[in-house]
Amino acid sequence: MEKYYLGLDGGSTYLKAALMKDKKVVGTVVYPTGIDNNGVAKKIVAALCKKYGISRTDIGYIMATGYSRKILEVADDDISEITAHAYGVRVTAPKEYRPGMVIDIGGQDSKIIYLDANYNVKNFTMNDKCAAGTGKFMEVIAQILETTIDQVGALSLESTAPCDINSTCVVFAQSEVISLVARKVDRRDILAGMHLSMAKRIIKMMKKSEKGGDILMTGGGALNIGIHRAFEEEMMKDVYVAKYPQFNGAVGAAFIASERNEVSSKVVKDTTLERC
Amino acid sequence: MAEPNGINERQRELFIRKSTRVAASYLKRAKALSEMPDAAKPFFDVLENIYIKLTDIQKPEDMKSIGTLCVMVPAELIYAAGAMPVRLCSGSYTAYSIGDDYIPRDACPLVKAVMGFAKVGALPAFDNCTMLVAPVTCDCKKKLAGVMDSVKNFSRKNTVPLHVPPLKKDDADTEVFLKELYRLIPILEKETGVQITARSLAEGINMVGNAQYEMSEFLKFRRHDPALISGTQVMAVMNAYSYMPVNLWAEQMHRLNGDMIRRLEQGHFVSRKNQPRILVTGSPIAFPNIKIPLLIEEMGGVLAADETCMGERGLYDPVSVIDPSFDGMMRALASRYIKPCTCPVFVDNSQRIYRIQQLIKEHKIQGVIYHVLRGCLVYDYEYQLMEEAMGKLDIPIIRVESDYNEEDVEQLRIRIEAFIELIKLKELKKEA
Numbered sequence: 001m002e003k004y005y006l007g008l009d010g011g012s013t014y015l016k017a018a019l020m021k022d023k024k025v026v027g028t029v030v031y032p033t034g035i036d037n038n039g040v041a042k043k044i045v046a047a048l049c050k051k052y053g054i055s056r057t058d059i060g061y062i063m064a065t066g067y068s069r070k071i072l073e074v075a076d077d078d079i080s081e082i083t084a085h086a087y088g089v090r091v092t093a094p095k096e097y098r099p100g101m102v103i104d105i106g107g108q109d110s111k112i113i114y115l116d117a118n119y120n121v122k123n124f125t126m127n128d129k130c131a132a133g134t135g136k137f138m139e140v141i142a143q144i145l146e147t148t149i150d151q152v153g154a155l156s157l158e159s160t161a162p163c164d165i166n167s168t169c170v171v172f173a174q175s176e177v178i179s180l181v182a183r184k185v186d187r188r189d190i191l192a193g194m195h196l197s198m199a200k201r202i203i204k205m206m207k208k209s210e211k212g213g214d215i216l217m218t219g220g221g222a223l224n225i226g227i228h229r230a231f232e233e234e235m236m237k238d239v240y241v242a243k244y245p246q247f248n249g250a251v252g253a254a255f256i257a258s259e260r261n262e263v264s265s266k267v268v269k270d271t272t273l274e275r276c
Numbered sequence: 277m278a279e280p281n282g283i284n285e286r287q288r289e290l291f292i293r294k295s296t297r298v299a300a301s302y303l304k305r306a307k308a309l310s311e312m313p314d315a316a317k318p319f320f321d322v323l324e325n326i327y328i329k330l331t332d333i334q335k336p337e338d339m340k341s342i343g344t345l346c347v348m349v350p351a352e353l354i355y356a357a358g359a360m361p362v363r364l365c366s367g368s369y370t371a372y373s374i375g376d377d378y379i380p381r382d383a384c385p386l387v388k389a390v391m392g393f394a395k396v397g398a399l400p401a402f403d404n405c406t407m408l409v410a411p412v413t414c415d416c417k418k419k420l421a422g423v424m425d426s427v428k429n430f431s432r433k434n435t436v437p438l439h440v441p442p443l444k445k446d447d448a449d450t451e452v453f454l455k456e457l458y459r460l461i462p463i464l465e466k467e468t469g470v471q472i473t474a475r476s477l478a479e480g481i482n483m484v485g486n487a488q489y490e491m492s493e494f495l496k497f498r499r500h501d502p503a504l505i506s507g508t509q510v511m512a513v514m515n516a517y518s519y520m521p522v523n524l525w526a527e528q529m530h531r532l533n534g535d536m537i538r539r540l541e542q543g544h545f546v547s548r549k550n551q552p553r554i555l556v557t558g559s560p561i562a563f564p565n566i567k568i569p570l571l572i573e574e575m576g577g578v579l580a581a582d583e584t585c586m587g588e589r590g591l592y593d594p595v596s597v598i599d600p601s602f603d604g605m606m607r608a609l610a611s612r613y614i615k616p617c618t619c620p621v622f623v624d625n626s627q628r629i630y631r632i633q634q635l636i637k638e639h640k641i642q643g644v645i646y647h648v649l650r651g652c653l654v655y656d657y658e659y660q661l662m663e664e665a666m667g668k669l670d671i672p673i674i675r676v677e678s679d680y681n682e683e684d685v686e687q688l689r690i691r692i693e694a695f696i697e698l699i700k701l702k703e704l705k706k707e708a
Binding site: 007067079081082083118120121123124126209259 | 307354421486663664667672673674686690693694697698701702
């Protein structure tokens with residue numbers, strides 16, 4: 001019987017899991033990361049097994065990725081988020097997507113990955129030491145506007161006159177938004193402005209030299225229709241959204257786990273310089 | 277006089293506690309990468325003496341130390357004057373945090389670290405320099421040269437800016453630098469009380485030439501795949517050059533080359549055949565800021581070559597004397613320190629790309645990590661050109677920006693780890 005393969009993506013905010021079989025996603029689970037990454041990972045494995053009526057031994061291999069990838073004891077091995085996301089889009093990208101650029105918006109970082117026509121990573125860029133252009137940015141602004149991150153997208157689409165938010169820094173943008181609120185600006189316009197500001201910030205990270213292919217969004221940020229539209233507006237191009245965007249890293253890790261004999265045993269295993 | 281630079285004795289004590297601890301931890305990590313060749317130990321001892329035990333440089337008593345910056349100050353001239361050059365370009369995170377208060381925020385961390393050490397006066401090897409020869413190179417170094425003398429109670433009483441022409445192609449440019457070197461002669465002579473003669477200059481050229489010969493021999497071993505020595509340890513060896521009399525460094529290098537021959541014969545390698553071979557280029561990598569070489573090797577890469585000014589650049593090109601007269605030697609010096617120099621402060625620096633292409637071929641490089649220190653504009657400028665050139669060669673390249681602190685290590689780690697995976701996957705595709 002074909003085994004199941006599990007990918008765990010230990011992010012800054014949530015721990016995501018994707019279970020795969022026959023290179024297809026069987027199911028996904030998400031838990032808040034909290035302070036005990038390891039405990040949460042164990043719980044997730046148990047919950048998945050229960051949900052799909054399988055035992056731990058039915059899982060052939062567990063691959064971890066994300067910030068806590070090195071410390072998850074349940075995992076057999078780990079791989080960087082960049083590689084995981086690049087693999088994930090092989091499964092999650094819509095059929096019509098021609099590999100080119102992947103924009104990933106996570107909880108505390110955002111990254112851009114450039115793929116060649118065969119989904120191989122050509123290059124990548126990430127934001128530096130700063131929460132501008134990340135999910136955290138949305139979260140902070142949503143809180144001031146007394147809404148939640150899952151609502152901001154839909155609300156912003158109702159805006160008729162997006163306002164300018166000039167600060168890219170989360171803290172400065174926060175005070176900017178507070179002063180907009182004080183001036184009784186419609187919160188829908190503020191949210192639309194926030195999405196445009198984030199999109200602009202991320203577009204600045206893009207390399208002018210990398211052209212060709214389509215644009216795909218992954219990560220929890222891609223669940224937000226507002227930022228999706230903002231990218232389309234700013235780049236004047238169609239932007240695709242991956243299936244299970246939040247789980248793209250976990251799906252990629254599971255995909256690599258399923259190919260471990262072909263890829264991961266050679267790529268993943270040698271992670272330290274041999275001490276001889 | 278108790279607080280000459282606004283730093284009291286207690287602050288100085290705390291500074292030393294922190295800076296020695298940081299230096300020790302980096303030395304330890306570098307040593308732990310792979311078994312060190314016996315002959316590499318003395319270089320590590322030098323770094324330990326300078327940065328942790330806080331001793332002066334081991335050299336003859338009557339030999340003065342002359343501080344230098346960058347790679348454009350001819351060591352040969354200083355040796356000819358009976359002194360030794362001590363390169364003050366530093367990678368100290370602790371000194372950087374002190375210098376940060378005196379130097380504009382957007383300036384590079386290297387000049388902040390130099391300023392920090394000057395203010396605190398914690399390293400005898402630095403403080404015992406009686407003079408500083410500061411080449412006028414990038415804006416940060418230029419302005420640093422201008423403010424060094426304002427540091428009070430600082431034994432370096434005299435900072436001598438050395439004009440480096442921003443162009444280097446025409447003979448007229450070398451002529452400008454030649455005049456500068458002639459101007460430097462009486463200044464050095466006055467400082468040391470030793471006259472620079474044709475004989476002492478020839479000796480200086482020979483001494484440095486000998487070190488360069490050993491270096492070129494060593495580079496042959498560094499080309500070997502699998503690797504014979506960890507590249508991070510090589511960076512430490514190269515950094516130690518700043519704090520050793522050149523003949524001593526060459527002697528130790530000769531021993532290290534002996535170790536390399538033995539390792540080659542015994543098949544003693546520190547990497548496996550399929551580990552990605554990486555070249556580092558870009559902003560200076562000065563001890564103890566060796567976090568990028570360390571991360572590369574801790575994440576499974578092999579640092580197989582570097583094109584940096586604290587690494588091979590300073591010692592790669594020998595002085596070639598065609599006319600053995602005094603003026604002939606001076607011309608050879610001026611030419612060597614300007615023409616082949618691949619520092620991006622020069623307007624046209626296409627030689628740097630050629631040199632990197634050469635290194636990629638010789639050292640069997642599979643990927644390039646381009647290091648940019650925050651505020652180091654000249655290196656960042658050349659990234660675009662480098663990316664284009666690497667694209668043509670189908671060599672992956674990644675730009676990593678960093679500063680003198682340990683807070684960005686995780687961000688750097690993920691980039692470097694993903695880059696190494698990228699190379700491995702690329703090679704795998706090639707096989708298939």
